[in-house]
Amino acid sequence: MAICLLPLTYVIFQLFKLVLERRDQCCYMLAYECYKAPEDRMLNTELCANIILRNKNLGLEEYKFLLQTIANSGIGEETYSPRNVLEGREDSPTLTDALSEMDGICYETLDKLFARTGISPSEIDILVVNVSLLSTVPSLTARIINRYKMKANVKAFNLSGMGCSASLVAIDLVQHLFKCQKNSLAIVVSTESMGSNWYCGKERSMMLSNCLFRSGGCSMLFTNNRSLKHQAILKLKCMVRTHLGSNDEAYECCIQVEDDLGYRGFRLTKGLTKAAAIALTRNLRVLVPKVLPIWELLRYTIVTYRRSKSQHTKSEGVGSGLNLKTGIEHFCLHPGGKAVIDEVGKSLGLSDYDLEPPRMALHRWGNTSAGGLWYVLGYMEAKKRLKKGDRILMISLGAGFKCNNCVWEVMRDLKDGNVWKDCIDSYPRKTAANTFMEKYGWINDESVSFIRLD
Numbered sequence: 001m002a003i004c005l006l007p008l009t010y011v012i013f014q015l016f017k018l019v020l021e022r023r024d025q026c027c028y029m030l031a032y033e034c035y036k037a038p039e040d041r042m043l044n045t046e047l048c049a050n051i052i053l054r055n056k057n058l059g060l061e062e063y064k065f066l067l068q069t070i071a072n073s074g075i076g077e078e079t080y081s082p083r084n085v086l087e088g089r090e091d092s093p094t095l096t097d098a099l100s101e102m103d104g105i106c107y108e109t110l111d112k113l114f115a116r117t118g119i120s121p122s123e124i125d126i127l128v129v130n131v132s133l134l135s136t137v138p139s140l141t142a143r144i145i146n147r148y149k150m151k152a153n154v155k156a157f158n159l160s161g162m163g164c165s166a167s168l169v170a171i172d173l174v175q176h177l178f179k180c181q182k183n184s185l186a187i188v189v190s191t192e193s194m195g196s197n198w199y200c201g202k203e204r205s206m207m208l209s210n211c212l213f214r215s216g217g218c219s220m221l222f223t224n225n226r227s228l229k230h231q232a233i234l235k236l237k238c239m240v241r242t243h244l245g246s247n248d249e250a251y252e253c254c255i256q257v258e259d260d261l262g263y264r265g266f267r268l269t270k271g272l273t274k275a276a277a278i279a280l281t282r283n284l285r286v287l288v289p290k291v292l293p294i295w296e297l298l299r300y301t302i303v304t305y306r307r308s309k310s311q312h313t314k315s316e317g318v319g320s321g322l323n324l325k326t327g328i329e330h331f332c333l334h335p336g337g338k339a340v341i342d343e344v345g346k347s348l349g350l351s352d353y354d355l356e357p358p359r360m361a362l363h364r365w366g367n368t369s370a371g372g373l374w375y376v377l378g379y380m381e382a383k384k385r386l387k388k389g390d391r392i393l394m395i396s397l398g399a400g401f402k403c404n405n406c407v408w409e410v411m412r413d414l415k416d417g418n419v420w421k422d423c424i425d426s427y428p429r430k431t432a433a434n435t436f437m438e439k440y441g442w443i444n445d446e447s448v449s450f451i452r453l454d
Contacts, residue, residue, distance in 0.1 A: 025224065027175045028232035028411070031117050032220040033109040034374050034419040035191070037080035041215065044077050047086070051210075054088060057202045057261070065204055069211045074338035074359065078423070079214040079366035082195025090198035098134055098196035099143075101215070105191045106144060109219035114148075117221055117231075119185060121148035126177055126186035130159040130166035130370055132399070133256070133266075134193035144189070155181075163254060163398030164334055166190060166370040168406055171222070172239050178224040185225070191217025192369035197256075199265030206257075206265035212337055216368025216375065232411045237391065238290045239406035242283040247401075250275035254399035272401075273343065279403035280344065280395070291391065291407050292327040324348055328407070329390040330380055331355075334397060335362035335372045344395065357383075360427045364420075370398075375419065379427070382420035386410045 052058075052066050084090060084097040106129070114121060127150065129140045136143075139158040144150075155177065162169050167190035174186045194213055199206050223232075244250035253271040258264050289297060300322050324331075333344055335358045345355045361375040368375060373394055380386050390410040397403050417424060 025175075025179045026226065026229075027171070027178055027236040028223050028225075028229060029234040029236070029408070030119075030221040030223055030228065030231055031113055031233065032218055032374055032377070033112040033116070034371065034378055035105045035109050035215075035217045036419050037104075037215050041080045041083060041086060043079050043081045043086075043214070047081070051081075051085065051090070054090075055200060055202075057200065057263075059202070062202050062204070062207070066207060066211060069208065072338070073211055074341075074362050075212070075214075075366045076363040076429070078364060080216070082198075082215055084195045085198055090195070091200045093196040093198070095136075095196075098193050099136065101193060101195050102131065102134065102140060102191065103143070105215070105217040106140070106189050106219070107147060109217060110144065110148070110187070110189070113187075113219045113221055119221065121150050123185055124150055124154055124187050125181060125184040126155045126157075126174055127189075128157045128159065128170040128173055128186070129189045130162055130170045131191055131193055132161050132163055132166060132369065133197045135160045140189075161399070162370070163400060163402070164336060164367075164369050164372065165396035165398030165400075165402055165404040167218070167373055168239065168394065168396050168404035169241070171220075171236070171406070172241060172404070174222055175236060175239065178222075181224075183225040183227075184223065186222040188220045188222065189217070190220075190370040190374070192371070197264070197266070199263060201259045201261055201263030201265060203259045203265070203267070205267050205269055206259060206263075208268050209266040212367040214366030214368055216365050217371040218374035220374070229411070233414055234392070234408040235411055237407040237409050238287065239404070240283050240287040240290075242279050242286075242403045244275055244279050244401045247275070250278070250401040253401055273339075275401040276340070276344075276397050276403070277347070279397065279401055280347070280405075283403040283405050287405050287407070288322060288324070288327075291393070292322065292324070296323060296326040321349060324393070327391065328393045330357075330385060330392040332373055332376045332380070332392050332394040333358040334395060335359075335365070335376060336367050336397065338362065340397070356428050360429065363429060364423065364427070378418040378420050379424075381414040382417050382424040383427075384413075384415045386414040388412050 048070060052063065082101050084093050127141050127144060129144065131140055141156040141158045145154060145156060157173060159166055159170055170188045170190060174188060178184060194215055199210055249271045253269045253275045255267050257267050331350055331354045333341055335341065341355060341358045341362065357376045357379040361372065361379055365375045373396060388410055392408040394406050
């Protein structure tokens, strides 16, 4: 009897230990704060046009290209620009300019985050900051630790070069640290250094970043302390990261380089859409079985098998693909650009209602790089879409090339106006076009294509 009970007791003990360990590995989001720049940094049509016309390296064709890009970008009249760009110093940024831009975003969002949650900076156990295009000494994490006088044993991580999907990379790091550090509090700060990385050359593939990227960022508070579960707004269910860096074409489709004239900028190539499609497909192959019900996976398997047997099938037909809405209620796409949002939405079979948050976030805030996802989430919350038990799929694409996706569970009904509170009643806009389309829409007219730079 004793010989039989001993291994059984051991198995029960290991199972009990595993359950307890998993209970301590939860990742809860307690709060987040998005950045809203001062009104004197707002960009309208006239300011955008003036900034474009200041670049003496451009010819008529380049001006036409930029105006055409902005007119069709889906970005509105109320986005924000770095101060040194507004002041005409984009061609000679200083370190002071860069640090001032980062301090404004980080400190304002963190001040509000600590005030909202009642958590003291001295209680923070983990601090992760992701800014792709700026790496200083001491690091940006050190600046925050110094500002808020955090404790000496805080685990600090400074991530650079991770692109627009860096926010989920930082959260994945926090999630893994939680596995070996119980009852902890973690801060993630996601933003980008725009002012010191303005492109002043004339290569079209590098000028796109000036048209799309705007100032913004977000600070988030996480915990794995189950006693704080009642304060949580989201719970991380799963995360999948996919990296195509071993593929040369994917690696080079989003890359920081110098042009032939020595101007440094961010090059976006035509290979980006192909890399994004491959990365997203591979990512979802791993993620989808974790979140969709078995009956939907079984239905998809049967339909796919029947299609493969039919040699005369000309089209897949409606409903032949996976129905993501059987396991996901909300889709939080990175607002990287109008074309990206439309293509991802089409490939996933999403409706205009599903795509409204990223489209409106792009219109109001522009592409704020790693912070963009949280403006989309803020729109959903301000519109009171998020109910307890709902699941949110976050999709982010970034340089590398990589695709990082995760699923959150809403812990309680969310209805805070957050950074959208002053303008949410005016959204959704019937059209995402800005007044560039009214003033420069003629640029799309083929009848003016005869205009050339002599």
